[in-house]
Amino acid sequence: MKNIPFCDYKKLYLNHRENYLQIIDEVASNGGFIMQQAKKDFEKELSEFTGCNHAIGVGNCTDGLEIIWQSIGLRPGDEVICSSHTFIATASSIVMAGGVPKPVEIGDDNLICTEAISDAINSRTVGIMPTQLNGRICDMDKIINIANKHKLFVVEDAAQALGARYKGKHAGTFGIAGAISFYPAKVMGCFGDGGALVTNNYDIFNRSHQLHDQGRDVNGDLKSWGRNSRLDNIQAAILSYQLQKYPAVIQRRREIAAYYHNRLSQLNELKLPPPPLEDADNFDIFQNYEFMADNRDELKKYLEENGIKTLIQWNGKGIHQWESLGFTVKLPKVEDFFKKCIMIPIWDYLMDEEVSYIADKIISFYRK
Template structure:
């Protein structure tokens, strides 16, 4: 069986470090915040080349907290890619703003800057740029658009830990970056966790206060915030994994390179492209074919697990039909029935990747 994801295998490779880290937190009883949470913020900030890092409870909260900290006028329009996980847009609505979906590029599935420009109105205040599947967005173009129209650029880097754009890690290319450490992510906790990165000290402080009941001291609450803190056990888990993350991302890139070589030239199968000047984090390896259902079934019969990210484009979800963007002839609205995620992760060997290639080639040939 070639698994889509194998977190137990990953654990076995780091078992001693992990068990010791978890035992230390329990011994110290530092379950909320504490030494590991503070150290992880520092280490992850350094890893992402960000001056500030604020640990929070999950990646969805991270986006919401940044939006709140930016103090956009109530009812502002925020542009979000039409292909993403619902968290990217949910955070906008839950912050009291209006989601406007923009299309994604056919080769890389990230925000299409030209379509973003078409969606801008006098009410637009921000863009959530999702580095989907681990591929950084076209940040130069998006930054220029934001400068021209005075918009805030937020990076949803939930799938892109360690990804780079022109030699710089994602997460501080806009005003702030948001990360998810959901267990299946490239850097995954053993539960929910998230983080915000920024080079803006005031924004970092504001986010930290929002995430912790608006407090500065124990009972000194400057405003009403919320409870969205990074817990000590998750921080300890993440610190252990962070030490291995660069190697794991290299492994993902190697698997992607093997797939790229082995699957090239198959008629009816579109492979993901890597944007020039970027380091892809390959959270997911997503191919496109009109025969998606048949291919997934065939691979399952070959004991190869696959996934779909995402089966329904955001504008077509029941949650968003009120926007009326489900009928728009966007690439994202058409592509959702063709996307298929092949196995990807540090659990895969070169031989696993070659077995996947063999099966996919057999299907098409």
Template sequence: MQVPFFNYPAIYAEDGDGYLDTIRGVLERGAFIMQKELADFEANLAAYLGCKHAIGVADGTAALIMALRASGIGSGDEVIVSSHTFIATAAAVHHVGAVPVIADCLPDSMIDPDSVRRMITPQTSAIMPTQLNGRTCDMTALSAIADEHDLLMVEDSCQALGARYDGTPAGLFGKVGSYSFYPAKTLGCFGDGGAVVTDDDEAAAFIRQLRDHGRGEGGKVTMFGHNGRLDNVQAAILDRKLARYDRAIGRRRAIASLYNERLKDVAELTLPPAPDADNVRFDIFQNYEIQAERRDDLRQFLAQNGVGTICQWGGWMLHQFDDLALRADAPYAEQMSKRYMMLPLHHLLTDDEINYVADKVIEFHR
């Protein structure tokens, strides 16, 4: 059996005729930028999340940058991020003139609140937790730290649209949150895309102006902005997918449950918490990230048996980019970098495919 890590053609084939009809409707009207499809998607996304404003932007990195700017983060500020996240998280902090500071992660891949506390200085202005792999961080502990030290919370929820912590959706714990719609995301378009969400009217107006070259009422430019708009074709695709998004999440959670049941007795593995591990988090399982004592040998064995795996971001943690000279506290992340990998997980996988992957993982360890 061949089980690629991610099956891009299958994502299109799932609803190929529907996608073509959607795209054709946009193209035939010549409605390419900031038209009805974008407005409809923004309204439906805001309703899905239960927030006042959802603003479509060009990509997840643009969303991070605009969220930071709308939160007032800039020159002279330090922002604490996890070592286990994509470089875009730290890069967004850098691009608004602030300094990213690197905290450690926990065995579930989330940022370590104790490490966050250790990294606070008088220059610290915000915590930017990454809601990684579709799971939320310990927002109770992080919110308590933020309150104690008068810090802002600016979430990187690019992998966690629909995840919840104690009933609150990822992305809505601070003033402004952000998402990515990269094709491999749980809600992915056929190119780049992102969104910024907020309940703050002033922040929403600022972001809408920022994404469109700083143009305000009547097209008058009142500040330097970006060309950071989500185009209509991608917005239309996303709106079509959003209508059945909960079914896709349900399937991802079922796959994660099957993996956990099959692999729970393999002593050499550290598995992510199961979907029913606690009653606080609702995990959407963007990824199924494990830790393996013989990671490289396991990946080679799986590849020889037709199973694709990856190490997120090439296997690098942020603190390991020596040329960036980032201040860091990441001893667990350092060790985890030698062990972590991801098994295939997307909503179109069959139980037979998941069982085949699990069979091969078990066979390797036997």
């Protein structure tokens, strides 16, 4: 029996230990810990990678989303439509910036339903926040069309989607701004909390820069009230190193996803994510490999008995199911999804025999 963790966090460091030690030593030896060259270099590299005009390294993705909405200027009562199938930070960023999140239903792709967006729009609606979930981008053509029709802001929660593309365009660059996470569990993660916001809008960039650095602009002049949410230089330097090898990491995940699809699509008991196709509108990075499974809880137990760790994301609840936060809406598709969803390991360091073992055990569960 193999022992396959959902994520072996130690390997994220140990696989490149000598390079990371050199990076840490270089930054520390220069004394450039906060708002120095390594952060500037990474922000430039990130903007070039995503094809956007501006990138700002921040303390975490949640801060990035809050800062974007604060830069836009939400007012009390302003509503922002989001998917209920997302992390709580998507909705909390709206609340912390002064607005009201309106979680809606998912479509057949388990991402935000564009019809539900249209149905939720009212006189208080000011924005739409699609979550580019598990490394896959929503139908942004329809979302942007809806936003343009109703003159709404689009802010992307691209926490899980750095490198994902829709019709050649990168996650985070469709609306007025987007935020990305570098939490260690992400496809490109640092060694603690970290995030970035990206935008093509100079006004949003300028205001966001002030908000993330105590109200100071790019010249260091104090222009407004702000906060302290700055990606530190050691993490920035580590991320610069990771960005160099990032395309190979994405390619490995896509290889694993293709293998899972080829092996598991024979099972009618599963609803799998779309496979990686080179000529499709969506170029997925497979942050997670999440699917719906009959007898989900029994499958999870069986896999763990066979040494395979799995995960049910976000405690198995959609945003609207947290009644303690005041939500009362019922969203049957989201609720059904969370009764059946499960994620299996897909980290790029998995060996072929481990990937095969995982598929073998899933098949054996349903065919035993």
